[in-house]
Amino acid sequence: MLTQINPRPSAATLVRMRAPGLLLICTLLLAACSKPAEKVEDIRPVRVVVLNPANADVTSEFPGAVQARYESQLGFRVAGKIIARQVDVGTVVKRGQVLMRLDxxxxxxxxxxxxxxxxxxxxxxxxxxxxxxxxxxxxxxxxxxxxxxxxxxxxxxxxxxxxxxxxxxxxxxxxxxxxATLESDVDGVVTAISAEAGQVVAAGTPVVSVARQGAKEVVVGAPENQVDKLRGSSDVQVRLWADPKQVIRGTVREVSPIADPVTRTYAIKISIPDDTPNVKLGMTAYASFTSKTSDNAIKVPLTALLRVQDHSAVWVVDGSTVHQVRQVPVQINGQHGNEVWIQGDLRAGQQVVTAGVNQLKPGQKVTILNAPEGSLPPGKAVASPPLASNNAEPSAAAATGGAAR
Incomplete structure (x- = not known):
């Protein structure tokens, strides 16, 4: 009986058999020698504003319209069918002039x-x-x-x-x-007509509105949270849409005790001088109410506000070399345009974040973009983000985008 003897493997075969093991060993050696990946610290770029002392004027502006102080809604004192209407809207009438006739x-x-x-x-x-x-x-x-x-x-x-x-x-x-003949009881202007010829009206039904000539006023609607503040305002300025350069001094004459059922605003009637030129009934006007803020109220841009649950807050930057932010609750005292007056645990000279507020968290490290003059103590430099290639300064759009990310 013959025994078969396997031939000795060649060198190439041995290399192929040992290659996976060698590869595994090399991988383990490289992994043991490599350093762990460094964590990149999250530093957010933000824009800030330096808080200034307050106790300044806060202006609230509301749109309205010019109306006559006295306006009568006239109607027939007997029932009947209207056979003639002798005026139109805008007709200037005299006392005793015939407006409508009944059969x-x-x-x-x-x-x-x-x-x-x-x-x-x-x-x-x-x-x-x-x-x-x-x-x-x-x-x-x-x-x-x-x-x-x-x-x-x-x-x-x-x-x-x-x-x-x-x-x-x-x-x-x-x-x-x-x-049967309806006559105007004052000198004025017809502002509305509620009935036409051929219509049967009951006694006392208003059919014509006549605004008395002379005294005029501007009527605006104010929200309920500002009615009490505006009620006692002594500095009221009125501007017309047709002539915004003309400033008219006004006086709050009457504040409605109830809200309008549709707009839910309170009507405020502002008297203006009778001799004011170029003021016509129905013109669009804007009334500005100016009042003093409290001693500890501070003005910031509207973008600095952050809504947290049921209150508003701002981010205050702390630290001279390493900047960190903390959240401070505030109360809103007034608003004008893109600026808002706030009150809280703040003081003049502090830095408040105005861009990127929704991407921050308490203790977040930040770097300040375009720090305003006087925002840091003397001798302290502002940490700037890395510049782009070729040492080009980042554009305003890029800076804004970085703050929003």
Missing amino acids: PKDLQLAQAQAVAAVSSAASNRDTAKADLKRYQDLRDKNFVSQAVLDAKDTAYKAAQATYDQAEAAFKGQLNQTAY
Whole structure:
């Protein structure tokens, strides 16, 4: 029996057999010699503003419209059908000028009836008076009793009362007939028309609005959280949309006690001088109310505010060399444009973040972009972010984008 002997493997075969093991050993050696990856510290670029002392003026501005101080809504004092409208919106009218007319036929018939009633009552009164005179003569001759004379006297007094009643009714009907013509009771301008010819209206229904000439005012709507502050404002300035350069001094005349059911704002009426030129009814106007802030109120850009749960806050930068931020709750005292007045645990000279507020957390390290002059103590430099290639300064757009990331 022959035994088969395997030939000795070649060198190439041995290399192939040992290659995976050698590769594993090399990998382990390299892993043991390599250093761990360094952690990159998260430093956010931000923009800041230096807080300045407060106790300055806060201006609140609201849009409104010019209106007449006195405006009457006129209506007929009797019911009827309108047969003529003799004015349009914007018509300047004089006192006693006819605005509308009702169909007077029914009123004229009632007047004729009243005239007939007066005539009948006058006849009965004259007859009773003549009878009384005759019976007085008969009584003087003792031809009739005193009781008969008293009856005639009573009949005459009743006829006289009936005449007086008919005459009063006639005068009332004359007034009713005159009420078929609607006249302006003041010199002014027609601002609205609520009915047209052919329409049947009830007594007292407003059909024409007339604004009295002379005194004008600006009416604005204020939110409920500022009504009390604006109520006592003594410095009110009014500007017209048609002429924004013209500044008109105004005075708060009236503040509505209830809110408008649609806008939920309170109407504030501001009186302006009667001799103010170029002011017409219906013009768009803006009223600015100026008031003093409290002693510890500070002005910051609106972008510095951060909403945290149920209150507002700002980020304050602490540290002279290593800048870190901390959150400070604040209370808003007023706003004008893109600036807001706040009050809280702040003091003049502190730095408040104005860009990148939503990407920060308490204790976050930051680097300040374009630090304002005087934001750091003397001799301290501001840490700047690495510059781009070729030592080019980062653009404003790039800086803004870096702060927002």
